[in-house]
Amino acid sequence: MIQWIALITSLPTENATARMRAWRALKASGSAALRDGVYLMPEREACRSTFQAISADIIGSGGTALLVGMLPPTGTDFEELFDRSAEYAALITDITTAKSELSLDSAGDVLKQARKLGKTFAGVSETDFFPGEARKQAEAALHELEATVNQLLSPDEPHAMPGNIQKRALNDFKSKTWATRKRPWVDRLACAWLIRRFIDPKAKFLWLESPADCPPKALGFDFDGAAFTHVGARVSFEVLVASFELETPALARMGALVHYLDAGGVQPIEAVGVESVLAGLRTGIEDDDRLMVAACAVFDGLLTNYQQCGSADQKAKKP
Template sequence: MNNWLTLILGLPTAHATERMRAWRALKTCGAAVLRDGAYLLPDIPACREALAAIERDILAIHGTAYVLPVVDPDGARFIDLFERSEDYARLRSEIEECRGQLTAQNALASTRQIRKLRKAYEQLSTIDYFPGQPRQQADAALQELETAVSRALSTDEPRSQDLPIPRLDPSDYQGRIWATRQRPWVDRLACAWLIRRFIDPQARILWLEHPRDCPADALGFDFDAATFSHVGNRVSFETLQASFALQAPGLSRIAALVHYLDIGGVQPVEAAGVERVLAGLRETLTHDDQLLAAASALFDGLLAGFAQEEPAHD
């Protein structure tokens, strides 16, 4: 980085609120302090826009503001001013504290704290102009925490097996009873939606207190020894999708979303929002049929949105 921008400003003492707003804006965009009234940022589009907006606001209250280019021949003189290691260390400490306190009983309540931690990470990474290992470590710790919460919300997760997935004909699976564990979370909710939407529209979903209660004539899903469950690296949703060769536009993105929220991996951009909505529904709707109906509306909306965007992902 050879090119930088500096903001030299003078703020009228009579405008305390505007002075505070300017300082807050400089902090939000991660400006480094060179000295009182002199701030530095990398010369990139986002920083140019931020400084231009601050300059306009200062001039509007009759202050003085100059945005000036700075060239550093060595290219590294100012980089240490933007070191974020301590900020990431504090964030990781909060993440680890949340992880240490996580139980199946408080998992749902913990999703609120995790959303705050994710927001804090995103705000910090936005102003981390020279990212390195601390950012990677914080992101990894946060992803592990998010995965741990999803697992805590879905106890007795099935073990994965390495089995072939036979190709099945949906016409052979009409009007059936499909059974899974009660108080469903992401994978089970998505599976039940997938079954009714693409496989068996008249499916009756049976919520089991324990997998051993599954009737002999029911098609079990997402528990050990179920007809459809985790296979290899596939979650139950992906197993159903592969079994019936379902390839509707947008469906692969829902599969990626369910995969991440169930067992982790690459995080889709929609993951945090979808998890937040599902957690809220699970907290407010105590009847599993009502929860499925609400979750199905969410998955319908996601599918429609993803299908519209599909050409951009070809």
Template sequence: MPNSWLILIVSLPTANAAGRMRVWRALKALGCGVLRDGAYLLPNRPGFRQLLQEQMDDVKGGGGSAHVLVLDSENAGQQTAFTELFDRSPDYAKLIQTIQNVAASELNAEDPARLQRQITRLRKEFDAIASLDYFPNAAREQALMAMEDLEHAASAVLSPDEPHAVQRRILRLQVKDYQNRQWATRQRPWVDRLASAWLIRRFIDPNASFLWLATPSDCPEQALGFDFDGAAFTHVGAKVTFEVFQSSFGLAQDAALNRLAGLVHYLDVGGIPVPEAVGLGTLISGMRQQWPDDDALLAEAEKVFDAFYQAFSGNDS
């Protein structure tokens, strides 16, 4: 079966330089292939025709002419030639080089905020390239592997005591058995520990108190530990601690909590990207710098997670 393509043919008056630049930038942002000056190509996929028609209307509004055409590839050679117009390998290669430079020179704990900013920026660059990679090949996988390797290496630097996942069955527990307890986790909490503490106080133990440990070995016997090796609640299989709490206390049917769990999971261990992750990660990074006291940090983080939960619940009241 031949592949179908969309072609936008545009012509704008020479005097309309601003219009030409506006259209060019919009088509570049769409990731269009360029057949020649004034002829732009996209694969014929849902939504793309409407986007090109919007550009066609813009061109006509600026006194130019434009047409959106549908074309089927005549043969394998033409199909290959068209597909090569969308090859993002050079972009991935440049990104991989930057990732390698960061891995070689900036994987240290002396400036954690800078390292976190670098990781966030590089992940955004990867996502931007991937969003326009309409015909992914090995270059995308290579860049993704490099990105994930850097994220894991950075996590080991920024959170050296991050727990190792265990393989066990998650038991269903009763909320009534976990009231007015002291809960303990590692100090200077990041997203999984902060979100888990919020979840505990919001859905499990409203009167919970929290102890912030310099090392997991400092955990008192009577305290309920979470998010460290040997804790009562920690990573199990592919689940981060927040998700383990959900499963343990029957909270996995809450759609808003599930969306929040996806966000926490991605920020803590990677995986499927979540649109809100960059904003939440940047916010928590800044909050950690602003509030050196962990109780104060949690108090502020609880407001943030309350807001996310409200938004994900779709309740504007």
């Protein structure tokens, strides 16, 4: 039987700011209101921590708050109070609308909309304590929208290959010709940056009309049959990092960013801004070599920021 935790509270009457803060926190928590001043969530560690934080703020502002564990009365189904089907239905409607407006010209805008819808989905999911079929349908619709947009922006996107990632020696990959599909997007731009920065500083790049045009001696990346492409759950950038054993905390963060922008998943906080910058560069620069140079400057800045953040974290951990 599911156990529950109730927050019984009386908000401070003379502090409008504190009342508003508490109401917003309770709404954001996903709790259900049993009656005025009584809020309910399933007895889980995260839910209890949320109620404890709200309680501390209410008490600190002059109100009262009490947490009480409870079992539902016989014949009462508290789970119905947490049904998120309506929110998921509205989200699916918005996803369907966005997909209907998708074209080659609108792909960039629809991708931005897909990211916003992804945030909405994440917000609903966070307070969906009893997920069911509605959540699965919304998630599937969102993934389908993202995949469709990415396919339009980046035709011939590679399929993930099964198997292990082969380790490579850096000294064997110097002054090579590297080839990938023209009009590179996030994963290919990040791969080109990684190659130039860490693997082959004198690399030359070919931008292919079709993967079938790849010369036999060129090192292909990010297309089916390429020397370096998606393997399992990893996108091409992550495969290159693993292949040449370049793993560092900063490149791991870069990999998470590229993975999200290429294949979805957990969204880094900087993803929307980086995507907007790269989309602007891609729209404004028609020459792929110049596009790569401009994108490399963006990735250089990100790497420096990640490294500085990592150094600051290490200093903070020292006693």
